[in-house]
Amino acid sequence: MATTYIAALTGSNRRQVGRFVEQHGLTEIAASRPGPCPLRVPVTGQINGKPWRKHVDFNEAADLMRHLGTAATIILLYLTGMRPQEVQGLRSGCCPAPEPSDDGTEGQHLIHGHHYKNVTDDDGNHISAGEVRQVPWAAITPVVHAIRVLERMVPKGELLLSTAHHEFHSRHGYRGAMKQDTMAQRIESFVTWVNREAEAQELSGQSIPDDPHGALGLGRFRRSLAWHVARRPGGLIALAIQYGHMRTVLDARTSSGYGARSRRGIHAILDVETALAAADTAARLRDRAAAGEKVSGPAARRALTAAAQTPRFEGHIVPRTFARKASTFLARDGIVLYDNPDAFLICAFKHDNALCEPEPGATAPRQYDCRPGCGNTIRTDTHARLLRERADELDQFADHAPAPVGKRLRVNASRLRETADTHDSTAHTAEVLT
Template identity: 50%
Template structure:
């Protein structure tokens, strides 16, 4: 690129009391404080309108003293000024301004440079010539594990540093870095092999029971929990307003004397590892003031009350009937005053899981939903109206922190509608469904217009997993415990990827049967039909193509190892499997996915529920008798269909399932008619396995 054109510098150097963020840059609706230029910390919240975005702050104490003020000045320019026009010429991917999250990440990259310069003993940022920049880039590229994508972001941050220096009130004359003139590729580490998307889907063994417990919370337990929270708040309000009178003191004494004389437990709570009397609950029950309880415990007569409570801790039951059931069994014996807030926290987490997983929304889009976003329609489907943030830009093409209303609402299936209705009972009317103040459930907080953060939700999800597994054990349902995911913690961004994965793979078991995911795919896709930038179609295509590739790769390997195959579509399955080496492990883009999905010769779908493979051809499919489609309905597989193929593994599974059905049929607990149906089903499965053994062919035999 040619040398930069002269840029008009900012005419006035900021003073210590100059706002770090000038008024014109503060987002509409923000009324909080703005840090001064000379402050040790610059909160970036005045730049953020997205309620679900992280609130970051720049801490200047983290910069080396010798270069701190140089970086502070350029950061101030970056926040408050746009990149110069001359710089943007020919840079279609660059914007004149960046959002708060990228701004924060950029300053962190500058801090890394500052410490590298300081470690060399350089005099400060002014010594960072283009040659020094080139040395720093080589230093970064040589680090173990350095990736090209991360290095590209780092070098872009350094380019931004040099560009904003040109319009600084006191420019250092850094000049543009060498990669801006020579091209960036030579300054990046060697391209490493790329695997699949690093955001791993949640494993079916984990997602299945997690979704089961989240739906139970929303559908079966929510009424009990909300009533318990209401009763808990009523007792708290009563306790805090009870007057301290001689009569109430006498009532407290009678209450405690009755319990201690009988050796009965005293309502208690846990605090900082200690068991203490639950003063507010006791105050609400007896009509005394909590102050009277503390005063009474300090008298000689009751000086051992604390020790008695530790030896005789008791519950704080709420007068709330248990209506929720798990297959006919009450989900808990009683609801406790001390656990009402925790249960509300778990209920909010369950609502997030249901909405995030069953809509395909991005986490930030879920966090921005408000009450009233899903009105009851006069007829037809429920729709969710909300804001989108990815790709949202202002009239100048820069990122719009406030997002924009989605012109095509999301489609909400019934479980999602139920979750929204529960949340609307938890937060103030007109507020965010996941308002951070409303979701504390501990004390009254004034809403600051922000929603729960991603890390906070991840911690809440971990807590919900532990609670659900403990509840499963208490109810004698150890098979419904939620196992750890093999890829680690359940980050909120993984739900969207998991939805696409599960729809494409349609696993059975605890997650859902194929019919449920087939219907869900229709609903989700309908909600995104005219908005390709939302990416759910692309995710579904990529995951479906990967599932097809995995099926063909496994089949090709099995056939090469001598596995037999049978069925009217066996030859077509063998021919499709022969193409698997051409694309296995290489599906990363929508275009690559469409190359597979648009090729009818590769349309092979494994159906573990029916123990077969569908080698789909529209004109032969019995699952679509009237309206042929581009994909099968795996929940409606017909035994006589010409698209069926089976391998030796399918046949072995047929025999195992038949044996299991026979064992059920012989059980004395099974009624006679049901036993006969199970036996007939087992006989049909054995006949299918026999047909496979009779007709099976191997790769060598099926090749012309």
């Protein structure tokens, strides 16, 4: 019998309900004729345009709260790059509303938290309480929403993952944040619930498959985000800022690996992901050339030769020993291909030809500083098409912008079209170039 639920509906206390249930034998009746315990709260969430529940049941409310807290925790772990212990240390109020900028737009949300790894005092002793991170974490909208959800679950100033409030049904009276083992167990339970819910909603395509590597380790979220960020132009700079590392120059060996001054950790990950991204770029160029697309640019012949010699990464488990191979792969000056979608080109990076002024010994271009006229550039018909599409977008922006801004946008659009026209007039097929 849901005595708490009945007491709330009738305005009595649980002891009165218990006596009434005992006097009238309601436990046996409820066992033979079970029924729901709908809460008087509106159901606003929808899946495919339909309410995801007719009502929220009292008996599932605690489980739903636990899964909601787990979902918010996953977002914090995945979309910030925080270490698990850094998420555990966050408190309500850690992400205040930003002050509006001078032009009235909302500023960037920042998360102010503690970090614990390699935090020592003047004598070199580890400080278990950690210290406030000098560079706050940048928070995108889903992360802010997740923090706001957790802030509604705990009192002001309390830990966002406070055991006392996330394990409210427990009588042990635990203090502090939930342990990592507990968080990992909750994630596994959340996966099970998601799959059951997907089946109930007839959304089998959104179920979560079994992981071949076993349980989801909390640290994998941080590394997964690094994988995505590192593969974007200028991604290493963003990674250095968000993760608090000092690697602010491409291929510079001046920072630490996830906090320790060593060649392991983040450097090995970046080399592996950069090498895999370069292999993907070579495979796409090879496929486009085979499909009949023409190629232009001073490095066209060299790039096609490199693409033909670069193995295609079909997808398999990457062992730790691959990091050394990746570093060797990236050191092949002149035949490693870097995609730069922001500049609508591929860079066949050769250090002596680069106009982006890479550091001595660098094995990758400064993709955020790509300059026209560089001898490492190559474009395909796809790039020319994308240039024209971007030019059309700029013209549309110009139509609705103030005159000075619109003029600059149209000049940029014209420049993009000229670049596409130059490609059309100078491009050749792979057969001609090779």
